Amino acid sequence: MSVEKYEVHEHDVIIIGAGGAGLRAAIEASALGCSVGLICKSLLGKAHTVMAEGGVAAALANVDPQDGWQVHFGDTMRGGQFINNYRMAELHAKESPARVYELEEWGALFDRTPDGKIMQRPFGAHTYRRLCHVGDRTGLEMIRTLQDKTVASGVEVYMETTLTRLLKDGNRIAGAFGYVRETGRFVLFKAKAVVLATGGWGKVFKVSSNSWECTGDGVMMAYDAGAELIDMEMVQFHPTGMVWPPGVRGILVTEGVRGEGGILKNNKGERFMERYDPKKLDLSSRDVVARAIYTEVQEGRGSEHGGAYLDITHRGPEYIKKKLPSMHEQFLKLADVDITKQPMEVAPTIHYAMGGVRVEPETSASTVSGLFAAGEVAGGLHGANRLGGNSLSDLLVFGRRAGEGAAKYVKSLNNPLKIDEAQIESEKKLLLRPFNESGTENPYQIHEELQNAMQEGAGLARTTESLEKALKKILELQQRAQQTRVPGSRLYNPGWHTARDIVFMLTVSEAIVRCAIERKESRGAHWRKDFLSKDETWGKQNLVTYKDTSGAMKIKMMPTPQMPAELAQLFQQEPVVTAKK
Amino acid sequence: MAEIALKIFRGDASGGAEKEYRVEATPGMVVLDAVLRVQATQASDLAVRWNCKAAHCGSCSAEVNGKPRLMCKTRTDEFQGKEIHVGPMRAFKLIKDLVTDVSFNYKTARMIPAFTPPAGEKAPFTMYEKDVERLYEYHKCIECFLCQNVCHVIRDHKAPFFGPRQLVRIASLEMHPKDTLDRAQFLKDTALIGYCNITKCCTEVCPEHIHITDNAIIPLKERVVDEFYDPVQWIWRKIMGRNSNGG
Numbered sequence: 150m151s152v153e154k155y156e157v158h159e160h161d162v163i164i165i166g167a168g169g170a171g172l173r174a175a176i177e178a179s180a181l182g183c184s185v186g187l188i189c190k191s192l193l194g195k196a197h198t199v200m201a202e203g204g205v206a207a208a209l210a211n212v213d214p215q216d217g218w219q220v221h222f223g224d225t226m227r228g229g230q231f232i233n234n235y236r237m238a239e240l241h242a243k244e245s246p247a248r249v250y251e252l253e254e255w256g257a258l259f260d261r262t263p264d265g266k267i268m269q270r271p272f273g274a275h276t277y278r279r280l281c282h283v284g285d286r287t288g289l290e291m292i293r294t295l296q297d298k299t300v301a302s303g304v305e306v307y308m309e310t311t312l313t314r315l316l317k318d319g320n321r322i323a324g325a326f327g328y329v330r331e332t333g334r335f336v337l338f339k340a341k342a343v344v345l346a347t348g349g350w351g352k353v354f355k356v357s358s359n360s361w362e363c364t365g366d367g368v369m370m371a372y373d374a375g376a377e378l379i380d381m382e383m384v385q386f387h388p389t390g391m392v393w394p395p396g397v398r399g400i401l402v403t404e405g406v407r408g409e410g411g412i413l414k415n416n417k418g419e420r421f422m423e424r425y426d427p428k429k430l431d432l433s434s435r436d437v438v439a440r441a442i443y444t445e446v447q448e449g450r451g452s453e454h455g456g457a458y459l460d461i462t463h464r465g466p467e468y469i470k471k472k473l474p475s476m477h478e479q480f481l482k483l484a485d486v487d488i489t490k491q492p493m494e495v496a497p498t499i500h501y502a503m504g505g506v507r508v509e510p511e512t513s514a515s516t517v518s519g520l521f522a523a524g525e526v527a528g529g530l531h532g533a534n535r536l537g538g539n540s541l542s543d544l545l546v547f548g549r550r551a552g553e554g555a556a557k558y559v560k561s562l563n564n565p566l567k568i569d570e571a572q573i574e575s576e577k578k579l580l581l582r583p584f585n586e587s588g589t590e591n592p593y594q595i596h597e598e599l600q601n602a603m604q605e606g607a608g609l610a611r612t613t614e615s616l617e618k619a620l621k622k623i624l625e626l627q628q629r630a631q632q633t634r635v636p637g638s639r640l641y642n643p644g645w646h647t648a649r650d651i652v653f654m655l656t657v658s659e660a661i662v663r664c665a666i667e668r669k670e671s672r673g674a675h676w677r678k679d680f681l682s683k684d685e686t687w688g689k690q691n692l693v694t695y696k697d698t699s700g701a702m703k704i705k706m707m708p709t710p711q712m713p714a715e716l717a718q719l720f721q722q723e724p725v726v727t728a729k730k
Numbered sequence: 731m732a733e734i735a736l737k738i739f740r741g742d743a744s745g746g747a748e749k750e751y752r753v754e755a756t757p758g759m760v761v762l763d764a765v766l767r768v769q770a771t772q773a774s775d776l777a778v779r780w781n782c783k784a785a786h787c788g789s790c791s792a793e794v795n796g797k798p799r800l801m802c803k804t805r806t807d808e809f810q811g812k813e814i815h816v817g818p819m820r821a822f823k824l825i826k827d828l829v830t831d832v833s834f835n836y837k838t839a840r841m842i843p844a845f846t847p848p849a850g851e852k853a854p855f856t857m858y859e860k861d862v863e864r865l866y867e868y869h870k871c872i873e874c875f876l877c878q879n880v881c882h883v884i885r886d887h888k889a890p891f892f893g894p895r896q897l898v899r900i901a902s903l904e905m906h907p908k909d910t911l912d913r914a915q916f917l918k919d920t921a922l923i924g925y926c927n928i929t930k931c932c933t934e935v936c937p938e939h940i941h942i943t944d945n946a947i948i949p950l951k952e953r954v955v956d957e958f959y960d961p962v963q964w965i966w967r968k969i970m971g972r973n974s975n976g977g
Contacts, residue, residue: 191779191781191789192779192789192832192836192873193836194787194873195781195782195787195788195789196781197781197782199781199782199786199787199872200782200784200786200787209854250852250853250854251853253853253854253855254847254852254853254855255845256844256845256903256906256909258857258862258865258866258869258906260859261857261858261859261862263859264856265856265857265858266854266856267854283866283869284866286786286870288786289786289869289870289872290869293869293871297839297844297845298844300839300840300844301844306836308833308836331825331829360780360781360782360783360787361780361781362781393757393758394756394757394758394759395756395757395758395759396756396758396759396760396763397758397783397784400783400784401784475785475786478785479784479785482785482803482805483758483760483784483803483805484758485758591774592774593769593770593771593774594770597770635774635775636774636775637774637775638775640742640777640825640826641777641825641826641827641829642774642775642777643769643774643775643776643777643778644769644774644775645774645775647774
C-alpha cells in the first residue's frame with residue numbers, strides 16, 4: 150500500500166468535462182441547489198466545443214417559417230438511419246429552440262436577420278435553413294457564454310485535472326479519482342452523482358479533427374464502472390478536413406462552407422455530388438458526402454493531394470470574409486491558399502462518435518446508479534449518422550437534462566456513501582506503472598501504431614478482413630501498453646499522461662472494432678464493403694457493449710425502441726420506414 | 731529530408747535552459763508540429779499546452795524568437811536559415827517548459843459583473859445588426875492571453891491591473907444593447923483601467939486581429955472619464971442623482 154496522501158474535494162455533483170454539455174449540466178445542477186464541481190483536463194474554455202464552427206440546429210423558423218420540431222425530428226431520424234433513440238430525437242427537436250434562446254439571455258450573440266432575429270443557415274440534410282450561427286465560430290460563442298454563466302453561478306472549477314477512475318459504493322457512484330496535471334499529485338472527488346461530459350474519441354484514428362483530449366477516457370471510465378455502451382461502431386467521418394500540407398491533415402473545414410454555397414468538384418472539374426445525391430447535392434448527409442469523396446479519389450478523380458476541391462470563390466471576397474472568416478484565415482496562414490480566389494482541397498476526417506454511454510432520454514442517466522452522461526460521450530440521439538449542427542443542440546438539451554437528472558437523484562439519496570480505498574489503490578498502481586524500471590515501450594509509439602491500425606482497418610470503408618486485422622493489432626498493443634516507461638517526474642508530464650490515455654484508447658478501439666465486425670450491413674457511417682446494403686433486421690437493432698464479471702468485453706443486440714404511432718405517422722410517405730416485419 | 735533545429739526552453743520554477751532538438755521538416759510545418767514531434771520522439775515529458783491546432787482555442791501561446799505567438803499558426807518556413815527559439819510566455823510564472831500559470835486571468839474573469847439583461851425580459855431579443863456589429867469583434871477573442879503576456883503594465887508592475895483581455899470582455903458586456911449594468915466604477919477602481927497608457931502592444935500581438943486598444947480600451951476609458959472626471963457631468967449628477975447619465 151502506498152502512503153501517499155491525496156487532495157480530497159467533496160460535492161453533491163461532479164461534472165467531468167467542460168465543453169458545452171458539461172457547462173450546461175453544471176449551470177443546471179447549480180441552479181437546482183447542488184454544490185457542483187466541474188473538472189476539466191485543459192484550461193476552461195478550451196474544450197472541443199470551441200472548435201465547432203457551422204452552427205447550432207434549432208427549428209426557430211426565423212428564415213423558413215415552415216420549419217418546426219417535427220421536421221427537425223424527421224431529419225434527425227432519417228440522418229441516423231432510424232437506429233436513433235426516437236425519444237431522444239424528439240426531446241432534442243422540441244427543446245433546442247428554448248436552449249438557444251436561453252443562450253441569448255446569457256449574452257450570446259448570433260448573426261442577425263434583417264428584422265433583428267437570429268439568422269439561420271442551410272446545412273447538410275436539414276430540410277430548412279436551421280443553423281443559428283456566428284460566422285464560422287459558433288462553438289466559441291457558445292463555450293464562452295456558457296463558461297461565463299457557469300463562473301457567475303458559483304460552480305467550483307478544477308482546471309487541468311484528469312480523472313481516470315469512477316469510484317463505487319456497491320452499485321452506486323461515490324466519486325472519482327485521478328491526478329492534477331500541473332503537480333502530478335493524486336486527487337479524490339467525493340460525489341453523490343457524476344455527470345460525464347467528456348466528449349469523443351477521435352484520437353484513436355490517424356486523420357482526425359479532434360484535439361489531444363478526445364481519448365475516450367470518459368466512455369471507458371463508464372464502461373469500467375459497469376455502464377452499458379451503445380452503437381460503438383458508429384464513428385463519423387466529416388467529409389471535409391484539410392488535406393495539405395501534412396501538418397494540418399484532418400483539421401476541420403466547416404460544413405458552413407457548403408452551407409454558404411461551396412461546391413465540391415473532382416480533378417475533372419465535375420460537380421460529382423450530382424451522381425451521388427442529385428437532390429441534396431453538396432448538402433447531402435455527411436456519410437454520403439464522405440463516401441462520395443472517398444470513391445472519387447479511389448477511382449482516380451481526386452485532387453492533387455488525394456481529396457476533392459471545394460470551391461466558394463463565386464460568393465466573392467467580401468461575403469466569404471464575413472461569413473467564413475476563420476476558414477479564410479486558416480487556409481491563408483496554414484496552406485497558403487486564398488479561398489476567395491482558389492478552391493480548397495478537402496478529404497474526409499474523423500470527427501464525431503455517434504455511439505457512447507447508453508442513457509435514459511429524460512434524465513441522461515446511465516445504467517449505473519448516480520452516473521449520468523451527456524453530449525458526445527452519450528449515445529442514442531444520432532443513430533448511425535449525425536447531422537451537422539445537431540451536436541451543439543444535443544449538448545445544450547441533454548447537458549441541461551443531465552444536470553437536472555443528477556440534481557434530482559442527489560436529492561433522492563438519504564444514506565451516506567463510502568469510499569472504497571481498494572479501488573483507489575488499484576488505480577494508483579495503474580497510474581504509476583509507467584515509472585517502473587522494467588518498462589520499455591514509448592506510449593506515443595503505441596498511440597501512433599493504434600492510429601494507423603484504426604485508420605486502415607476500421608476507417609471509412611470496412612471489411613471483415615480489415616476489422617479482424619485491426620483487432621489483432623489492438624490486442625497486441627494492449628499487451629505492450631502494460632510495459633510503458635516514461636522519463637521525468639510527475640510534474641506536468643505529457644508522456645506519463647499518455648501512458649494512461651492509451652489504455653483507454655485501446656479499449657475504446659476494441660469496442661469500435663468488435664461492434665463493427667458484428668454489424669453485417671452498411672448503415673450511415675458504418676460502411677461495410679463486404680455487406681454493401683442495408684439490412685432490415687439490423688435496422689431494428691442497436692449493439693450494446695458491456696464488461697462482464699470476468700472483465701471481458703461483451704457485445705449484445707438490443708431492439709431499437711419503436712416510435713409511437715403519432716411520431717411514426719410523420720414518416721408515412723416513406724415505405725422504407727413503415728415496412729413492418 | 732531537411733531537418734529543423736529547435737531550441738526549446740526546458741525547466742521549471744527552479745530554473746532551466748534552452749535545449750536543442752532536431753526534427754524532420756515537412757512542407758508547411760508549424761512550430762507546434764515540430765514541438766509535438768520532439769515530444770513524441772525525443773522528450774515525452776516536454777510540457778506544452780495545445781488543443782485545436784487550428785488557431786481557434788488559444789491554448790498554444792508561447793514566445794517564438796522572443797515574439798508572443800500561437801505556435802499552431804507560426805510556420806517554421808518563416809525562419810528559414812535562422813534558429814528557432816521557443817520559450818514560455820514571460821509575464822506569467824513558469825510551471826514547466828512551455829507551460830505557465832495563467833490562473834490570474836481566470837481569477838479576474840470571475841470578478842467581472844456578469845451580463846445582466848433587463849429583469850423579466852425573455853429571449854427572443856430583437857437586435858439589429860447595426861446595434862451589435864461592433865460586439866462581434868470582441869467576441870472573437872480566443873483567450874490566448876498573448877495580449878496579457880505582452881502588456882507592460884502586467885509585466886512590470888505588481889498592480890492587479892486586469893489587462894487587455896478582460897477589458898475586451900468588459901467592453902463586450904458594456905456595449906451589449908441588452909445589458910443593464912454600468913461597470914465604470916468597476917473599471918476605474920477594480921480593473922484599474924487607468925494603468926493602461928495605450929501603447930498598443932496588445933493590439934499588435936492579437937492573433938484574432940482585434941483592435942484592442944482603439945475599439946475596446948479607449949471607448950471604456952472615455953466612459954470612465956465621462957463619469958468621473960467630466961465637470962459638467964459631475965455637476966449634472968450632483969443635481970439629478972447618480973443614475974442620470976446615459977452610459
